[in-house]
Amino acid sequence: MHFLTDREQQEWRAFADEILISGAGPDQGMPEIRPDLIPAFYFYLATFLAAHGAGEQAMAWITPAVLIEEEGNFGCAYLLGFLQRYSNTLAKPATVFSDPRPFIHFTTVPLMTNARRTFVLESARSLPVFEEKIRFMDIGCGDGGLTVALLFCILEEKKAPGINEVLLIDPSPAMAALAEKTVRDAFSEISIRTWNGKIQDCSGAVGESYDIAMSSLAYHHMPVEDKRVHLRRLKPWINHFLLFEMDADHDTP
Ligand SMILES: C[S@@+](CC[C@H](N)C(=O)[O-])C[C@H]1O[C@@H](n2cnc3c(N)ncnc32)[C@H](O)[C@@H]1O
Incomplete structure (x- = not known):
């Protein structure tokens, strides 16, 4: 479990606002992020952009993030798959879990497998x-x-x-x-x-x-x-x- 400090929350939000306006992609660099939070930062950014209608820009940020997500819950990979399936939007399906496959994939993530085995x-x-x-x-x-x-x-x-x-x-x-x-x-x-x-x-x-x-x-x-x-x-x-x-x-x- 990770928590952001108040300062980190403000910095992440300010950066997200800035790139939403500028339309910049990941080649523009990013603020200093605690190393173990980098995948979470990409996830936040892509979610923020997609939620503000900038789906293509969200894809540009989330695609390379998948490659640095070696451990953890693979949230970036999950988000990338979702955006690909729903034309780069955070659309809510008419029936939640109408397609079981993404969830079945999610259950194979090591973090989930271990937590569920313990449960x-x-x-x-x-x-x-x-x-x-x-x-x-x-x-x-x-x-x-x-x-x-x-x-x-x-x-x-x-x-x-x-x-x-x-x-x-x-x-x-x-x-x-x-x-x-x-x-x-x-x-x-x-x-x-x-x-x-x-x-x-x-x-x-x-x-x-x-x-x-x-x-x-x-x-x-x-x-x-x-x-x-x-x-x-x-x-x-x-x-x-x-x-x-x-x-x-x-x-x-
Ligand atoms: C994340 S999956 C978990 C499936 C299973 N319990 C497991 O842990 O492997 C959530 C499931 O809850 C179902 N669900 C969503 N809203 C529900 C509701 N209001 N009542 C009952 N089930 C619901 C979804 O259709 C989905 O199959």
């Missing part, structure tokens, strides 16, 4: 031992890869004798379909329910109890008021809740 292991170990086969809900299941990883880990840690039912919730049709296939391939015998919609729209209609609900990297796709409302609605139906999240609201302009 899975610590989650499984934090659970009590269940006497019966478990009923499991995944809110914002994505491609189902994490669902399966956690369920396998729960079984390996001998926390449950098996899986009874998995409820997969996701508003992206492609993600929901992929998750269903991923879970089915891993557990051919179990019952799988898929809810293709937002958690806000289905939390009031669950109607059945689940031993465990997991949500990973989905809650930052809604405003905090929505989280409060649907968590209150879900509470009677969930015994254990596993959350991997950041404090944010990415989808509200």
Whole structure:
């Protein structure tokens, strides 16, 4: 985790304002940046330019940045791919995660792989031992890869004798379909329910109890008021809740 000083924030913003007006590319040089923040600086600059309608200039700054991004979360590569797919704009897709591939790529980034491995292991170990086969809900299941990883880990840690039912919730049709296939391939015998919609729209209609609900990297796709409302609605139906999240609201302009 890195934090910018007040002075750095002012300098980065002043530089971004200046190059937006001048139209300059990376050959014009840049201010002094702490070495470990250089990829983050490029990411900031390209995001700033694209958000101000200077998409081509953003591409000019982000393209070389990808080559210096040897470690970390590969944000520059992710942003470059996004701009390429959306004609150099920060366009919001009509359905968030309508194309699962960028997220699947993101899960292969070492920082993510390690964090998720730890999350899975610590989650499984934090659970009590269940006497019966478990009923499991995944809110914002994505491609189902994490669902399966956690369920396998729960079984390996001998926390449950098996899986009874998995409820997969996701508003992206492609993600929901992929998750269903991923879970089915891993557990051919179990019952799988898929809810293709937002958690806000289905939390009031669950109607059945689940031993465990997991949500990973989905809650930052809604405003905090929505989280409060649907968590209150879900509470009677969930015994254990596993959350991997950041404090944010990415989808509200
Ligand atoms: C970053 S992916 C995470 C996928 C998976 N949980 C994982 O960690 O591998 C976020 C997922 O949340 C879904 N999502 C977005 N808004 C949602 C909402 N309001 N309710 C439920 N899922 C949502 C997206 O469609 C996407 O598949």
